[in-house]
Amino acid sequence: MLTDPVNPSMQSRLEVRGLHLWRGEHHLLRGISFTLSGGELLQVKGQNGVGKTSLLRCVAGLLPAESGECLWNGVEARLAAAQFNQSLLYLGHSNALKQDLTALENLVFTLGLKRTVSDSDCQQALSRVGIPQCAELPVRVLSAGQRRRVALAQLAMSEAPLWVLDEPITNLDVQGITMLEGLLAEHLARGGAVVSAAHQPLLAGHPGNRELVLN
């Protein structure tokens, strides 16, 4: 399903202009601007509490900004929310999994909201992220890293051109990080764009690799 050839004519262009955000008494984001095109990975860095998560949530439209705008393919995301959301995949600090459903069911029901998916696709995605044996286990019994992998399995099936990931490597082991980097590289090669908050560099040396340091 993910075998489409690279399609450079595909539009995936995110533009953030002069984003300002206050949290409490704190002027957290002071005029953040960047542009991101297909094939690029933007890594948002900065100390704990500098505002990475807040920035990502603003971009995803979960947190209203004080001022500034966020354009997707030239259209303000806020105004075409449904369309923008169709092109977006957001993974936050939490994994967004139902503890009582199995890993497989979680995937089916989450992805099913965006498009038609089959169980076998999801099973394949779980194999891709290295936990095929967990498909039938309820998420509540999985380990921290296994839960993270279930959440990341969405990436293996996603057709959304923009991925917004908040510290995706949390709780992952070394193989897990390599696996994630593989997913990211494929996505970039397909012309997708990624915004990721991370304390450790991902895909070091990749041509599309860019950095945004907050402070």
Added chain:
Amino acid sequence: MLTDPVNPSMQSRLEVRGLHLWRGEHHLLRGISFTLSGGELLQVKGQNGVGKTSLLRCVAGLLPAESGECLWNGVEARLAAAQFNQSLLYLGHSNALKQDLTALENLVFTLGLKRTVSDSDCQQALSRVGIPQCAELPVRVLSAGQRRRVALAQLAMSEAPLWVLDEPITNLDVQGITMLEGLLAEHLARGGAVVSAAHQPLLAGHPGNRELVLN
């Protein structure tokens, strides 16, 4: 408060013998044994889901093992639970913070259960972990890394000889990791012992550094 000189006569000796644990249909831990003395840091490694968290919870006494024993200074920990708990500091995957209390209050009320603490001690500990400015903020507005630091501030004030830490560096930035390593080194120098689950090496090259790889 933590200025006692190194006291090699102090007893801190953890001995785990033939620990077996089942989770569901899964024989997770198959006869784990190790011994740890004061000044040593045991890093438990292994892939996601291999049983690191389960091992740590068994050692802390939160999860009853199928068979095997866990001796603290030669006494079975399960039988002298109150005493063992007084010598133990456990930090799990979750930070054990109340969202509605400030960082300072959280520290005071958590540590107050073990001994008498003053506000200024706690304020100092928060400075030690690099977030003095967060002392009066409710934890719910803190960033993921800041929350982790509040939890770690307990380490800066702990008099317990045994620390059991589950992936302590989660969500920490680079300075945060350095800070944590400093705390660990001090603790080891004082003759304390640490069991830690981690995917990244901590205190590489430290003489007391030991490894337990599960698989």
Added chain:
Amino acid sequence: MNWVWFHKLASPPTAYAFARALRPWLFWPAALMMIWASYAGLFVVPPDYQQQDAFRIIFVHVPAASLSLLVYSMMAIAAGIGLIWRMKLAHAVAAACVLPGAVFTVLALATGAIWGKPMWGAWWAWDPRLTTELILLFMYLGYMALRASFDDIGRADRASAVLALVGLVNIPIIKYSVVWWNSLHQGQTLSLFGKSAIDPSMVTPLLVMLLAFLMFFGALLCDGLCAQILRRERNAQWLLKQVQ
């Protein structure tokens, strides 16, 4: 005192074999006694001068009601033993008790309701005894719901044991509700040692029926216990050997 026999009996393979062996010795005598007591109750005992033939349901009602209380107490005691001495077999016994206990409670309620219609003119009245018996049913249901809510059988055992022990406090209230409140329901009529308040010709069949119910419950308990042991020990060597 030598406890070896006890530990031996408490080991799953022995308990399994023991329960399997014991079951027919409980079941068949119980069946025979039930047949005899039913015959005696339906045809031999003369009709009551007040209730005519309606009273004959007593032969099901009283044993079922007595057992509903007894089984709960047994369950709580077994659970307590399991909790304090960490004995898995005791937990298995408690788990095997709950379903028969709930069924006896339902049976007592149903037969009582059927009997109530001719006697009091209503299926149901909010009488202390009836209401507390209904509460007993809720207690069984709560116990089952709690048990079913845990994935892990060990946790389910211990959590439900705590509940069963706490609920034990209610049993005397149910048992003595007729004594404490004036009630529509019959008071204490049977008495093992003193003189019973009912016609002696009824007493023998009733006592036999009671014993039959007790042994029948014993057989059910053996079945339930075997099922529990099979479930809990499905990975154990001795079971695999037995299957092969």
Added chain:
Amino acid sequence: MSVNSQSLSPFSLAALILRRDLHLAARRWDQVLQPLVFFVVVITLFPLAISPELSELRRIAPGILWVAAMLASLLAADALFRPDVEDGVMEQWVLSGQPLAWLLLAKTAGHWLLTGLPLVLVTPLVATGLGVSSEHWLLMFSTLAVGTALLSVLGAIGAALTVGLRRGNMLMALMVLPLEMPVLIFGARAMDMGLHGEAVTGPLSLLAAMLLLSLVLGPFAMAAAIRISIE
């Protein structure tokens, strides 16, 4: 690489959500029974606390039934969105690009099927216990069916508003109970009139009209509330 534009039909979306909730319910069937058992237990409390006499109970039966139904639906409503919000699934729904109001309506419908309907079905049993005769069952069915559906929608709005708050169920009770007051009044009135042999079309059609209105407007209120709650 392009967005899969073959969009899902509203019905398949609703089916997906219902299917998911039924899955979850099957996994925890005990929890599905709980509002029902709560309803029955609360009703049992009254004869214990007030008076065991059937003649008196019969007079207050509609009131007891409605208060119990309201409380059961209120308690059940707390679990309507909270789990999904807490584990982050609701965030994904908001970002799914599908009409949120529709998703939430489907979820509320599933909720009623699982918690409201069983309550309606068990009414004859408890009504008998309270001394109501069987000729009035149809009346009880119809009023309670409309009423519980209405309570589900109102409860869902309250749940959506309070889901962002910890320990929100008390707050929800406070917000929702006044909203539900009219349901209680008209519902109990319809039942009472019916029990006395009067025509019930008046209050019943009022209830039905309120249900329609809440079905049309409620989902938008829920969607707006959810967006605020997860901010």
Added chain:
Amino acid sequence: MSVNSQSLSPFSLAALILRRDLHLAARRWDQVLQPLVFFVVVITLFPLAISPELSELRRIAPGILWVAAMLASLLAADALFRPDVEDGVMEQWVLSGQPLAWLLLAKTAGHWLLTGLPLVLVTPLVATGLGVSSEHWLLMFSTLAVGTALLSVLGAIGAALTVGLRRGNMLMALMVLPLEMPVLIFGARAMDMGLHGEAVTGPLSLLAAMLLLSLVLGPFAMAAAIRISIE
């Protein structure tokens, strides 16, 4: 480096826990008021649903008060341990090396102070609304004070048992309501007898004896349940 052996006194421990809960309550004062408001709202439902006549209300007043108190305490109990277990604080309590039963008893006492006591204090007000005259206030105070304390302990046991389960509050209702039945029976009976001018020492001392028993044994049940729940 040695373990600080100067141990904390049980009273300073209890004070610490009470202080913490008061802090938390002050931060969310709206939630502290909730059981109280719920109690009042449930009581106002009855005149709406049943009949506004004082003579009739007066007769069922004890029953209504007790059912409302029981439901309010039940709802409040759900939030007793859940937050602490979910954010991992309870784990730290278990590992603190202090007697867990004592910590939990202190927490339950704080819970009663914050949710049970206000309810007792507001009783005269609502009782007046139900047509009970002021000479009976002392009776209401004393029965409800003992009764709500007992309900708090029983609710706490139920909460400790269900806290490891998601959406446990219905399950808790199912488990705890039957256990609380005797409280309801004796409480309503005491009140009823008092309102009719009879001596209430019998049921009241029974309630008090039950409270003592539950205070002695309850904390151990809670501690055992909590250990199982966080496993």
